[in-house]
Amino acid sequence: MSILRKALTTAALATALIATGAHAETKRIALVVKALGIGFFEAANKGAEEAAKELGDVEIIYTGPTDTTAEGQIEVINALIAQGVDAIAISANDPDAVAPALQKAMERGITVISWDSGVAKEGRQMHLNPSSSALIGNTIIKLAADHMPEGGDVAILSATSTSTNQNIWIEEATKVLPNYPGINLVATVYGDDLADKSYREAQGLIQTYPNLKAIIAPTTVGILAASQAVTDAGKIGAINVTGLGLPSEMAGAVESGATISFAIWNPIDLGYAATMLAYNISNGAKAEPGASIPMGRMGAATLDENNEAAMSDPFTYDKSNIEEFKSIF
Amino acid sequence: MTKILKSREILLALAILALIALISTRFPGFVAPANLANVFNDTSPLIILAIGQMVVILTKCIDLSVAATLALCGMVAAMLNGMGVPLPVILLAAVVLGAGLGAVNGWLVWKVDIPPIVVTLGTMTIYRGIIFLMTDGKWINAHQMSAGFKDLPRAFVLGLPVMSWIAIAVIIAAALLLNRTALGRSFYAVGGNPHAAVYTGINVGRTQFVAFVFSGALAGLTGYLWVARYAVAYVDIAGGFELDVVAACVIGGIAIAGGAGTIAGAVLGALFLGVIKNALPVVGISPFWQLAISGSAIILAVAFNARQGRAKGRIILKSAEHRA
Numbered sequence: 001m002s003i004l005r006k007a008l009t010t011a012a013l014a015t016a017l018i019a020t021g022a023h024a025e026t027k028r029i030a031l032v033v034k035a036l037g038i039g040f041f042e043a044a045n046k047g048a049e050e051a052a053k054e055l056g057d058v059e060i061i062y063t064g065p066t067d068t069t070a071e072g073q074i075e076v077i078n079a080l081i082a083q084g085v086d087a088i089a090i091s092a093n094d095p096d097a098v099a100p101a102l103q104k105a106m107e108r109g110i111t112v113i114s115w116d117s118g119v120a121k122e123g124r125q126m127h128l129n130p131s132s133s134a135l136i137g138n139t140i141i142k143l144a145a146d147h148m149p150e151g152g153d154v155a156i157l158s159a160t161s162t163s164t165n166q167n168i169w170i171e172e173a174t175k176v177l178p179n180y181p182g183i184n185l186v187a188t189v190y191g192d193d194l195a196d197k198s199y200r201e202a203q204g205l206i207q208t209y210p211n212l213k214a215i216i217a218p219t220t221v222g223i224l225a226a227s228q229a230v231t232d233a234g235k236i237g238a239i240n241v242t243g244l245g246l247p248s249e250m251a252g253a254v255e256s257g258a259t260i261s262f263a264i265w266n267p268i269d270l271g272y273a274a275t276m277l278a279y280n281i282s283n284g285a286k287a288e289p290g291a292s293i294p295m296g297r298m299g300a301a302t303l304d305e306n307n308e309a310a311m312s313d314p315f316t317y318d319k320s321n322i323e324e325f326k327s328i329f
Numbered sequence: 330m331t332k333i334l335k336s337r338e339i340l341l342a343l344a345i346l347a348l349i350a351l352i353s354t355r356f357p358g359f360v361a362p363a364n365l366a367n368v369f370n371d372t373s374p375l376i377i378l379a380i381g382q383m384v385v386i387l388t389k390c391i392d393l394s395v396a397a398t399l400a401l402c403g404m405v406a407a408m409l410n411g412m413g414v415p416l417p418v419i420l421l422a423a424v425v426l427g428a429g430l431g432a433v434n435g436w437l438v439w440k441v442d443i444p445p446i447v448v449t450l451g452t453m454t455i456y457r458g459i460i461f462l463m464t465d466g467k468w469i470n471a472h473q474m475s476a477g478f479k480d481l482p483r484a485f486v487l488g489l490p491v492m493s494w495i496a497i498a499v500i501i502a503a504a505l506l507l508n509r510t511a512l513g514r515s516f517y518a519v520g521g522n523p524h525a526a527v528y529t530g531i532n533v534g535r536t537q538f539v540a541f542v543f544s545g546a547l548a549g550l551t552g553y554l555w556v557a558r559y560a561v562a563y564v565d566i567a568g569g570f571e572l573d574v575v576a577a578c579v580i581g582g583i584a585i586a587g588g589a590g591t592i593a594g595a596v597l598g599a600l601f602l603g604v605i606k607n608a609l610p611v612v613g614i615s616p617f618w619q620l621a622i623s624g625s626a627i628i629l630a631v632a633f634n635a636r637q638g639r640a641k642g643r644i645i646l647k648s649a650e651h652r653a
Contacts, residue, residue, distance in 0.1 A: 161617055194565075196559060204611045208610070224471075224561055228561075248468075248470065250470075253471065
């Protein structure tokens with residue numbers, strides 16, 4: 001390993017040893033991210049700090065490697081074990097590679113949970129998913145339906161016809177469709193996550209279905225291309241493009257009005273919830289299938305048979321908050 | 330009359346018309362002049378790239394890096410725009426950068442003597458890798474581009490968007506270059522018979538180099554058009570598009586072995602693919618069939634071309650014919 005990295009690890013360790021004496025009573029929770037300097041994780045840290053403030057006796061150690069490697073995370077984990085932190089909440093770069101190091105941590109009595117990007121079952125006590133397929137499927141339909149009080153035609157623009165995630169979400173969305181009377185799903189087309197093909201498919205939808213009121217694209221390339229196609233066709237206001245996107249990419253579409261609102265997980269909530277869970281488990285909450293562990297303002301996480309839980313519905317972004325989030329991720 | 334019917338370009342044009350007629354039975358709106366203009370506009374990037382590719386193929390080479398060149402130049406154009414560089418300078422920079430990237434291909438083929446398919450297979454990945462290094466994989470999105478930057482390809486002049494006019498200008502310029510200049514004829518000569526070309530005083534390697542520069546410059550220009558039109562730039566834009574470009578040339582009757590082909594063929598080949606691409610979303614065919622249909626259309630067209638273009642064998646030793 002690089003000398004620089006070793007030096008940094010040693011320095012971190014030394015700092016931690018000095019710090020240990022000062023905070024004998026506080027819980028020290030390490031938020032380990034895929035890499036430092038990524039907006040998404042900086043935002044998660046913001047949420048973790050919020051949770052720490054709320055809890056009072058918690059100190060957050062925000063850390064991670066400088067690049068998104070499993071090796072880097074293992075070094076960080078080893079340093080944290082040496083520091084004797086109370087809990088580790090990790091978004092893993094590799095589900096299997098970091099598991100042995102985390103097992104070692106658990107043997108020393110450290111609470112270990114994973115969030116965002118999971119760790120293999122034996123390497124953590126629980127995993128927090130930002131959302132679940134059912135919640136996402138429902139959200140994408142709801143986003144369209146909320147702006148169609150009189151109902152009408154909607155179409156889905158997906159990634160490729162073989163994309164596992166998108167297909168599951170669409171399946172879940174079709175299941176909840178009867179809950180939205182008047183919403184009529186007329187077509188599902190595939191833009192293959194290519195900007196030009198997605199644009200053409202969106203154009204095709206606009207031409208084929210003159211009464212189309214909304215295009216739902218549960219993929220970042222698709223939602224952008226569809227917004228552009230709707231803008232170019234002069235259909236802003238007539239057709240609402242919605243689905244899953246990133247605030248930094250969607251700011252233009254929201255500004256122009258082609259997209260009224262869209263959704264994606266909120267990293268602040270995710271960091272907040274992960275910290276709350278780590279705190280509660282460290283304080284004795286049992287992480288076992290069927291258990292319900294409170295996570296502050298986010299409600300409670302119910303664990304499934306794999307000790308996994310979904311945090312919440314994807315978070316909705318619109319004109320009111322896009323400015324705040326577009327610089328975050 | 331039979332001579333006209335034997336012309337590959339006329340037959341391809343008829344095939345396109347038949348295709349449009351067939352589509353209009355399922356979706357009547359397709360033949361509306363506005364929609365056809367839209368199809369032409371949508372196909373403009375493919376037309377421009379196919380013309381560049383055609384010149385390279387004429388010289389017995391192939392350029393697989395066109396889409397990567399497009400993506401790199403498009404990203405640089407978007408980044409320059411973010412720095413506030415005026416639009417004419419951006420356009421010039423995109424074309425010059427494209428020509429430079431083409432020159433790298435051409436130089437490796439000419440001076441280092443590596444087969445073109447290997448060179449451009451390598452640079453294809455290298456150019457995409459450079460985009461990743463420049464951007465860390467980040468996207469440049471609509472709100473990060475200036476309005477003028479995005480509006481140029483869409484601006485209407487005499488009823489057609491500027492992007493269509495650029496394609497038309499490229500078609501005319503390339504037709505003049507290929508048919509009316511010594512350089513244009515030397516592209517054909519180099520591909521048709523490299524040995525004979527050498528004897529007529531044509532530098533084969535240098536001509537191939539120029540062909541790559543030409544293709545690269547057009548890819549650079551298309552890079553700007555692409556990024557401005559779809560209002561997004563990232564590593565993977567136009568991923569796999571090089572195959573569409575080669576397919577357009579092959580459908581258009583450009584001989585892969587070099588030396589034969591026309592601008593009209595390349596343009597019609599691109600339009601053939603463009604019509605299919607634009608029709609599939611509106612005719613209501615299951616997406617699971619669409620890929621198979623696109624592929625079959627290409628193979629059919631090529632098989633047809635191959636039958637048309639097969640040179641009849643010539644018997645040079647009449648007396649030996651029956652002895653064997």
